[in-house]
Structure formats: C-alpha cells, structure tokens
Amino acid sequence: MSKFDEALETYQKQMTEKIGMKKVDKKLLHAVAKGLGPSIYRADASKVSCSNKDEMDRVKKNFLIKKLGLKDTPKLDEALKDVCKEMGSSNRNKYRAVFYYMLVKKFRKTSVYADKM
Numbered sequence: 001m002s003k004f005d006e007a008l009e010t011y012q013k014q015m016t017e018k019i020g021m022k023k024v025d026k027k028l029l030h031a032v033a034k035g036l037g038p039s040i041y042r043a044d045a046s047k048v049s050c051s052n053k054d055e056m057d058r059v060k061k062n063f064l065i066k067k068l069g070l071k072d073t074p075k076l077d078e079a080l081k082d083v084c085k086e087m088g089s090s091n092r093n094k095y096r097a098v099f100y101y102m103l104v105k106k107f108r109k110t111s112v113y114a115d116k117m
Contacts, residue, residue, distance in 0.1 A: 031113035033097040050084035
C-alpha cells in the first residue's frame with residue numbers, strides 16, 4: 001500500500017470512528033487529499049490547529065476564498081468554528097484533508113473537485 005493510500009485510510013478511519021460520519025465520499029476525499037500535495041506527508045503541515053488564529057485566517061484566505069471561490073463573509077468564520085467543533089476539541093489530529101473535505105461539503109462546493117474525481 002502506498003503512503004497516499006495509507007493516509008487516505010487514516011482519514012477515513014478518523015471520519016467514521018472519531019467524527020462519526022455515516023457516509024464518506026471517497027472520491028472527493030481522494031481529490032481533496034491529492035490537491036494538498038506533499039503537505040499531507042509532513043507532520044505539522046498535514047494537520048490544522050483550530051486554536052491558531054493565523055492558521056484559521058490562512059485556511060479562510062487560501063482555501064475558502066481562493067480555492068473554493070467564496071466571498072469573505074462572517075459565514076466563513078462560522079463554518080471554520082463549526083468544523084473545529086465537529087472534529088472535536090479533544091481530537092489532537094485534525095487532519096487538513098479531512099478539515100478541507102468537511103468545508104467542501106458544508107459549502108456544497110464539490111464541483112471544484114469534479115474534474116479530479
């Protein structure tokens with residue numbers, strides 16, 4: 001099994017077991033993880049810190065606004081807080097691919113990854 005496949009397996013396990021998602025769109029998760037490139041293999045870059053305001057601002061600017069094409073409104077900040085809460089405050093491994101996947105689903109922006117699925 002490749003490192004990428006191992007990472008996907010880890011993400012799926014977190015989504016179903018820790019977060020409690022009943023259904024995971026594996027093709028979308030694959031596309032989101034692929035879009036993150038080699039960052040998913042680096043310990044620090046592969047995770048999101050909800051308590052770090054600078055990081056949340058970067059996710060908002062670089063992912064929600066630039067990648068997903070959303071307008072900068074208070075809804076973006078609410079969505080970031082919601083996803084942090086859904087992933088759980090005791091969850092120390094908030095994987096970036098899972099975090100982004102949840103944001104894509106929340107904003108119904110799967111079309112951004114349609115050509116990669």
